[in-house]
Amino acid sequence: MTPEIKSLQGRVILVTGAGQGLGRATALACARAGATVILLGKTSAKLEAVYDAIIAAGGALPAIFPMDLDASADHDFEIMAQAIAGQLARLDGIVHCASAFEPPSPLAIQSVAAWQEQMQVNCIAPFAINKHCERLLKSSPDASVILIGESHGHAPAAYWGGLAASKAALEAYFKVQAAEWSDLPRLRINLVIPGPIATPQRARTHPGEDRSLLPTPETLAEDLLRLLGPDSRDIRGQLILWKEPGATL
Numbered sequence: 366m367t368p369e370i371k372s373l374q375g376r377v378i379l380v381t382g383a384g385q386g387l388g389r390a391t392a393l394a395c396a397r398a399g400a401t402v403i404l405l406g407k408t409s410a411k412l413e414a415v416y417d418a419i420i421a422a423g424g425a426l427p428a429i430f431p432m433d434l435d436a437s438a439d440h441d442f443e444i445m446a447q448a449i450a451g452q453l454a455r456l457d458g459i460v461h462c463a464s465a466f467e468p469p470s471p472l473a474i475q476s477v478a479a480w481q482e483q484m485q486v487n488c489i490a491p492f493a494i495n496k497h498c499e500r501l502l503k504s505s506p507d508a509s510v511i512l513i514g515e516s517h518g519h520a521p522a523a524y525w526g527g528l529a530a531s532k533a534a535l536e537a538y539f540k541v542q543a544a545e546w547s548d549l550p551r552l553r554i555n556l557v558i559p560g561p562i563a564t565p566q567r568a569r570t571h572p573g574e575d576r577s578l579l580p581t582p583e584t585l586a587e588d589l590l591r592l593l594g595p596d597s598r599d600i601r602g603q604l605i606l607w608k609e610p611g612a613t614l
Contacts, residue, residue: 371399372595373399376400376593377401377453378395379498380404380405381459381460382461383402383406383412384412386462387559388406390581390586393418394586401426402427403428403430403449406431412431428453430449442493445494445498446501456501456505459494461491461494461511463486465531467479470524470526480530487528487532488531488535488538507551507598509554511555513556513558514604516559518530518558553601557605557607558604560608561580562580
């Protein structure tokens with residue numbers, strides 16, 4: 366589905382994991398659609414490159430918020446929310462693209478530290494960001510939050526251990542949050558499970574795969590725009606399995 370030109374005009378959208386992969390593609394797509402984008406990620410240099418690309422394309426001046434989600438606690442997330450309120454005075458959407466990932470391996474050799482990082486980044490951080498930004502989201506006339514799930518969290522399988530558990534926890538959180546926001550007509554949350562796409566993470570797990578057969582992050586990002594815009598006001602609390610022809614597990 367191709368978004369209308371400037372379909373996000375005037376909106377402020379926070380994109381986590383904005384330095385690469387789906388986060389980068391989503392940030393650029395939001396900027397092309399007219400949004401002011403907040404770029405959140407761990408690596409400043411990557412965020413600055415996305416910033417430069419948005420400016421070069423004539424987009425609205427983005428904001429950069431370097432943040433290590435794995436090392437962040439309540440206080441850090443509250444500072445982030447206060448900074449958004451102070452600098453931009455509004456927030457109309459969040460796309461949670463940040464993801465911690467370890468290549469598949471038997472549970473017997475997976476570490477507690479790796480599990481903790483994946484749980485923190487993949488589940489706890491989205492909860493914390495939504496919690497501390499809730500006041501801003503409720504003040505928007507039309508706010509949309511998108512969580513990015515993972516197929517192995519939706520249907521856990523051998524060797525996916527920490528990733529499967531953390532993304533399954535994200536689905537559980539999503540159901541709770543969707544229920545709690547169900548009576549708020551101006552605030553909605555949905556969870557999108559992309560399936561295989563040509564991201565840097567996919568390249569680590571399937572190094573010999575023909576990436577030309579996979580959907581690109583840019584293709585998915587264009588579809589995410591609809592969930593952020595006014596045409597999706599009635600789409601709420603949905604778990605959306607997204608897959609393009611040609612994608613293979």
